Amino acid sequence: MVQLTMPELSEDLFPMTTHHHHHHEAVAGSRELPMARSMCWHCQSEVTGEYLCGQCVKVQPLSKELDYFACFKIPRLLNIDEQQLEQTYHELSRTFHPDFYSTKDESEKTISLGNSAFLNSAYRTLKDPIQRVEYLIRLEAGAVKDIRSNPPADLFEEILELQEDMESFRNLSSDADSTEQANLRQKLQREREHLEARQAEMEKALRAKYHEWDTLQSQNADPGEARDQKNAVLRSMQEILSNRTYICNMVSELFETTG
Amino acid sequence: MSRIVGIDLGTTNSLIAYMDDGAPRVIPNPDGVTKVPSIVGMTDNGLIVGDPAKAHLTRDPARTIYSVKRFMGKGLADVSDELKYFPYTLHEKNGVIRIEIGEKTYSPPQVSAMILKELKRRAEEFLKEDISKAVITVPAYFNDSQRQATKDAGMIAGLEVLRIINEPTAAALAYGLQKKTQGIIAIYDLGGGTFDISILKLKDGIFEVLATNGDTHLGGDDFDQRLIDVVVQEITDTQGINVQEQPDLVQVIRMEAERAKVRLSEDTETTLVVELPNGKYEKTLTREAVESLVMDLVERTLAPCRSALKDAGLQAHQIDEVVLVGGSTRMPLVRSKVEELFGTQPHSELNPDEVVALGAAVQADILGGHNKEILLLDVTPLSLGIETMGGVMSALIRRNTTIPTSAKEMFTTYVDGQTSVDIHILQGERELVKDNRSLARFQLKMPPLPAGVPRVEVTFLIDANGILHVTARDIRTSEAQSVQVKPSHGLSDDEVEGMIRDSFKFAEEDIKTRQVIEARTEANAIIVATQKALTRASNLISDKEKSGIQRVMQQLGETQKGDDHRAIRAGIAEAEKETHHLAEVLMDATLKEALESKNVSEFVK
Numbered sequence: 001m002v003q004l005t006m007p008e009l010s011e012d013l014f015p016m017t018t019h020h021h022h023h024h025e026a027v028a029g030s031r032e033l034p035m036a037r038s039m040c041w042h043c044q045s046e047v048t049g050e051y052l053c054g055q056c057v058k059v060q061p062l063s064k065e066l067d068y069f070a071c072f073k074i075p076r077l078l079n080i081d082e083q084q085l086e087q088t089y090h091e092l093s094r095t096f097h098p099d100f101y102s103t104k105d106e107s108e109k110t111i112s113l114g115n116s117a118f119l120n121s122a123y124r125t126l127k128d129p130i131q132r133v134e135y136l137i138r139l140e141a142g143a144v145k146d147i148r149s150n151p152p153a154d155l156f157e158e159i160l161e162l163q164e165d166m167e168s169f170r171n172l173s174s175d176a177d178s179t180e181q182a183n184l185r186q187k188l189q190r191e192r193e194h195l196e197a198r199q200a201e202m203e204k205a206l207r208a209k210y211h212e213w214d215t216l217q218s219q220n221a222d223p224g225e226a227r228d229q230k231n232a233v234l235r236s237m238q239e240i241l242s243n244r245t246y247i248c249n250m251v252s253e254l255f256e257t258t259g
Numbered sequence: 260m261s262r263i264v265g266i267d268l269g270t271t272n273s274l275i276a277y278m279d280d281g282a283p284r285v286i287p288n289p290d291g292v293t294k295v296p297s298i299v300g301m302t303d304n305g306l307i308v309g310d311p312a313k314a315h316l317t318r319d320p321a322r323t324i325y326s327v328k329r330f331m332g333k334g335l336a337d338v339s340d341e342l343k344y345f346p347y348t349l350h351e352k353n354g355v356i357r358i359e360i361g362e363k364t365y366s367p368p369q370v371s372a373m374i375l376k377e378l379k380r381r382a383e384e385f386l387k388e389d390i391s392k393a394v395i396t397v398p399a400y401f402n403d404s405q406r407q408a409t410k411d412a413g414m415i416a417g418l419e420v421l422r423i424i425n426e427p428t429a430a431a432l433a434y435g436l437q438k439k440t441q442g443i444i445a446i447y448d449l450g451g452g453t454f455d456i457s458i459l460k461l462k463d464g465i466f467e468v469l470a471t472n473g474d475t476h477l478g479g480d481d482f483d484q485r486l487i488d489v490v491v492q493e494i495t496d497t498q499g500i501n502v503q504e505q506p507d508l509v510q511v512i513r514m515e516a517e518r519a520k521v522r523l524s525e526d527t528e529t530t531l532v533v534e535l536p537n538g539k540y541e542k543t544l545t546r547e548a549v550e551s552l553v554m555d556l557v558e559r560t561l562a563p564c565r566s567a568l569k570d571a572g573l574q575a576h577q578i579d580e581v582v583l584v585g586g587s588t589r590m591p592l593v594r595s596k597v598e599e600l601f602g603t604q605p606h607s608e609l610n611p612d613e614v615v616a617l618g619a620a621v622q623a624d625i626l627g628g629h630n631k632e633i634l635l636l637d638v639t640p641l642s643l644g645i646e647t648m649g650g651v652m653s654a655l656i657r658r659n660t661t662i663p664t665s666a667k668e669m670f671t672t673y674v675d676g677q678t679s680v681d682i683h684i685l686q687g688e689r690e691l692v693k694d695n696r697s698l699a700r701f702q703l704k705m706p707p708l709p710a711g712v713p714r715v716e717v718t719f720l721i722d723a724n725g726i727l728h729v730t731a732r733d734i735r736t737s738e739a740q741s742v743q744v745k746p747s748h749g750l751s752d753d754e755v756e757g758m759i760r761d762s763f764k765f766a767e768e769d770i771k772t773r774q775v776i777e778a779r780t781e782a783n784a785i786i787v788a789t790q791k792a793l794t795r796a797s798n799l800i801s802d803k804e805k806s807g808i809q810r811v812m813q814q815l816g817e818t819q820k821g822d823d824h825r826a827i828r829a830g831i832a833e834a835e836k837e838t839h840h841l842a843e844v845l846m847d848a849t850l851k852e853a854l855e856s857k858n859v860s861e862f863v864k
Contacts, residue, residue: 090465090634097634098663098723102421102626113722117663120636124660 042107051095051115059096061111067139068122076140077217078133078210080126089123133206134241136213137234155246162191162250166257185258192254199247202240209237263392263421263627264382265429265619268371268409270328270452270478271586273297274616275378277386278629283433283620285613286385294612295381298325299373301360304822305772308377317514320346320506322360326480327374329452330356330367331412332404334748341476344484346506354748366750368408369758372415376762379416393418394623396615398453399425400473400640402686403698403727404748410726411750415758421626423724426450427457428468428637429618430584434609435461436621436633442579443469445567447597447605448615449560450585452478456564458571458578467636470570470659472563477556479520479587485552486516486544490531494540508535523549524589550592557596564600570659581605586612636661639721641696646683650692655719658688665720669734676707682717684727684744697747703731704740715740771824778827782819785834786812792838792845799844811837 038046040053040060047053047060062071069076072088094100096119101112125131169184213233216226265276265283272294276285285293292310300307300315300323307315316323324347330338335351342349348359357364375395382390395418397409406423413420427446434440441461448455455473459466490512491502502508512533519531523546533540568575581597583605588594597605609617624630639662644654655666670680680703687695705713714734721727731740750758789812793805815830 086462090463093465093636094631094634097636099422099622099625099634100628100631103628113663113720114665116723117665117720120661120664 041111059101059108059111059115062115062118066118068125068135069139071119071122072126075217076136077214078129078136079214080132082127085123085126089119092119129207129210130241130244133210133237137238137241140230141234141238155243159246159250162188162254165191166253169257188254188258192251192258195247195251195254199244199251202244202247206237206240206244209233209240213237261392262386262388262390263394263623264379264390265616265621265623266375266378266393266395267426267429267616267619268328268374268395268397268412269297269615270326270450270480271297272451272612273374273378274613275382276613276616276620277382278620278624278627283436283617283624285616286382288381295374295377296325297328297374298323299327299370300324301363302772304775306373307772308373311776317507317510320510322347324358324360324365324370326452327358327367327370329476329480330358331371332402332406332408332748333367337748346509353751353754354746355750366754366758368412368415368750368755369761371409371412372758372762375412375416375418379418391417391419392421392623394422394424394619394626395420396424396426396429396619398448398450398473398475399427399455399457399471400453400475401425401725402475402641402696403643403725404696404746405475406725407746407749410724411755411758414755415762417759417762422622423726424619424622424635425455425457425468425471425637425640425725426453426615427455427471427584428459428466428635429616429622430582430609430614431457431459431461431466431618432621432633432635433614433618434582434606435466437609440580443573443577444580444582445564445578445601446582446584447560447564447588448473448584449587449593450478451587452476452480454478454560454563456560456567458567458573464632465634465636468638468659468661469573470567471638471640472567472570473640474559474563477559478585479517481556482520482553482587482590483513483517485556486520486531486549487512489552490516490533490540490542493542494533494535498535498537498540500535500537508533519544520549521589524591546591550590553592557590557592560593561596561600575601578603582609583607584611584614637723637725638662639664639725641686642688643698643719643721643727644685644695646685646692651690652685652687652692652695656721660721662721662725663723665718667716667718670703670705670715670717672705672708672710672713675709677710678705678707679703680705680715684719684729698727699729699744699746699749701729701742701744703742706733706735717742774824775822775827778824778831779819782815782827782831782834785831785838786816789834789838789841792841796841796845796848799848800841804840808837808841 040047040055040058042058043053043056045053045055052059071092072085074080074085093116096112096115098109098112098116101109104112125135165184165188169181169188172181172184213230216230216233219226262277267274267276274285274293274295276283278284287293295309296313298309298312298316300312300319302315302319302322312323316325326345329341330349333356334354335349335356338349338356350357350359350364355366357366358370379390393413395409395413397406401409409423410420427448430446430448431444434446435444444459444461446455446457446459448457453473453475454477455471457471458469460469461467487509491509494500494512495502500508502512515531515533519529522529523544527546529544531542531544578601581601581603583594583597588597588605588607588611594605594607621630621633622635625633625635638659639656640658642654642658643656643666644652645668647653655668656664670682672680681700682703683692683700684698685692685695686698689695703715703717705715715731716734717729717731719727719729729742729744731742732738733740789808793808797805811834815827815834818826818830821827
């Protein structure tokens with residue numbers, strides 16, 4: 001069953017992660033302070049602590065504008081120290097997790113729940129190199145604009161042919177001449193290995209771009225010029241990512257078909 | 260802050276534990292028994308729970324409920340395959356199974372609440388304080404409806420359920436705490452009715468679940484059933500008895516089959532004996548033979564293990580330790596299959612029956628604010644999504660996502676002036692709606708505007724219990740919208756309220772039954788003791804006194820058959836008065852004997 005209402009869980013108190021890329025309203029550029037309010041929601045005194053009110057020690061809701069990188073107090077780089085990330089995650093979990101608010105009042109419970117949900121999404125996204133770059137692109141480029149909805153030209157033919165082969169393999173499966181089936185299976189498996197190799201290549205290319213991005217981020221270049229260079233890197237990463245998505249989908253479909 | 264207890268509400272057995280000076284302990288009954296069989300019997304005098312109900316099972320199977328956990332959060336269609344194994348009648352109301360006993364019907368949470376109340380009473384007696392707060396464990400692979408049903412059961416039993424925690428994770432807490440383990444561990448939990456596998460990373464007091472998988476319809480009960488089927492068939496064939504028509508006989512066979520299975524974990528051969536009206540049925544069983552009967556069931560646990568490893572991004576050899584939980588892991592076959600898969604010898608130092616309850620007590624301690632060192636980060640076992648065009652499920656939160664977690668989805672209209680959008684929430688891993696679990700439906704109100712203009716954002720939040728909460732907000736007005744969610748397989752709030760009220764009625768009957776049973780037991784003890792005393796003292800008291808005592812005993816014997824505990828108590832008092840002199844006489848005689856024997860022994864020395 002689903003709990004009916006939780007009126008306190010309103011957007012005004014804390015932010016929640018947007019899972020769905022299309023609706024994400026990304027924050028570009030500016031670096032917000034971690035906390036939304038400088039005033040404690042409970043005692044109205046100025047919040048001096050980082051997450052807890054210095055006066056009444058109540059937990060404070062994370063800012064609506066807080067992005068995942070800022071949440072972990074790291075710059076927007078793509079090569080990150082994963083051990084450090086985990087350590088920060090553990091520290092923040094100890095600050096926010098609902099287990100530590102079980103004896104507190106409803107408002108604090110709600111804030112802890114919201115902060116925790118945000119933190120978990122942030123960690124999940126940043127931990128994974130692919131999700132990390134996808135998130136960074138959304139963050140830096142604003143709303144996703146030029147996602148390609150068609151497969152890239154050089155893959156298009158290959159994908160069509162594969163679809164046909166898979167279709168005939170599926171039709172064979174029930175009452176089949178076993179040599180024909182075996183041959184087709186072998187062919188599909190070869191294709192899969194080929195695609196997996198391409199996927200690995202793409203990921204290598206993507207890693208190279210990570211480095212390019214990180215270098216640009218660390219330089220103190222002329223803002224306008226740097227922006228153009230950055231956008232170029234973002235676009236090429238986006239292109240690799242969308243090609244990669246096609247390959248990934250094909251690979252998993254091949255797995256399902258041939259077993 | 261009042262004490263929070265930890266409860267393992269199992270398919271076959273339930274336990275309750277508490278934190279005793281930093282160490283979790285399971286609460287035993289006065290005889291030292293920790294397990295309460297998850298069985299409820301409806302007698303003419305009210306409810307009986309646990310061991311007495313187990314005895315009731317073979318006498319009155321149609322009014323004895325067991326394995327009710329299998330029905331939690333389910334509709335009738337979900338359990339159609341198993342119906343033939345249960346002697347009572349089931350039907351469905353508002354998507355929830357109802358169990359028919361005589362003229363009354365009970366929902367599974369109501370029956371579970373009866374077990375919870377028995378545990379609560381046991382803890383209150385042991386700790387000598389009121390218990391009102393608990394952490395209750397569920398199989399990790401339980402879906403939202405099953406978790407909510409468990410929470411409802413707690414409420415009906417008068418318990419505030421502070422947390423629903425996954426059984427394998429609870430086991431990991433107890434294990435990790437005791438062994439001070441660090442690294443990657445796998446918990447293989449095969450209980451009476453469910454199987455779970457969870458993979459965790461333990462580091463500096465953080466217990467992070469990396470992945471979990473399982474089967475909520477696979478456990479020791481299924482092993483028993485294989486054996487039962489063989490025995491029933493043989494008895495039917497060789498003895499000319501139609502066993503299926505004798506539910507009490509089926510229950511006798513069930514118990515003997517379970518016992519034989521348990522013996523075969525120690526011995527390589529055993530004999531299963533069933534008393535029949537026209538004689539005895541005996542069957543010699545070898546461990547090997549029973550293993551081949553259940554081989555495919557044990558192997559069915561391996562696929563979820565592989566999936567969990569894959570989701571955790573790990574190879575089997577990267578698991579540092581494998582921990583066995585649940586009674587069924589005592590089977591040597593299970594142990595060897597697990598060892599084969601993970602390539603490491605599994606641990607079973609902690610009592611596999613108790614470790615889950617112990618872990619629940621540890622979690623209770625954390626929630627009570629007494630333990631700041633340990634933190635459990637669990638995951639949601641199943642993907643959560645909504646129905647989209649063409650009967651396809653669109654996933655919003657993927658399985659094995661750390662909870663709490665949330666996802667948002669924007670909704671709009673397709674037709675000008677459309678005022679509502681229907682939303683269907685699902686849980687599962689399949690592509691099509693029909694292959695997944697329907698959790699709930701709700702209707703989103705839309706302002707009457709041209710198509711595509713309204714924008715309502717819905718937030719799906721899974722809390723730390725793994726239970727879903729839904730909120731909605733109109734983006735244009737920024738106003739929160741109340742969402743009336745109708746669960747597909749859950750009790751409504753009103754129904755739960757009604758059941759809480761009913762449970763007080765049961766409680767009264769309960770107390771009455773208990774009082775009658777206690778008075779009756781005491782009366783019987785007095786009758787037996789008096790008969791013994793009369794034999795011993797035959798030469799010490801007058802015939803008149805003797806016949807007086809005999810008369811009172813006979814009266815007491817009659818009274819204790821009735822249901823009036825006050826009358827039985829009065830009879831006991833009368834008997835005590837009447838036997839007072841006899842007791843004195845005997846005491847003197849015993850004393851004299853004791854003194855004499857002492858003298859003799861001293862003399863000998």
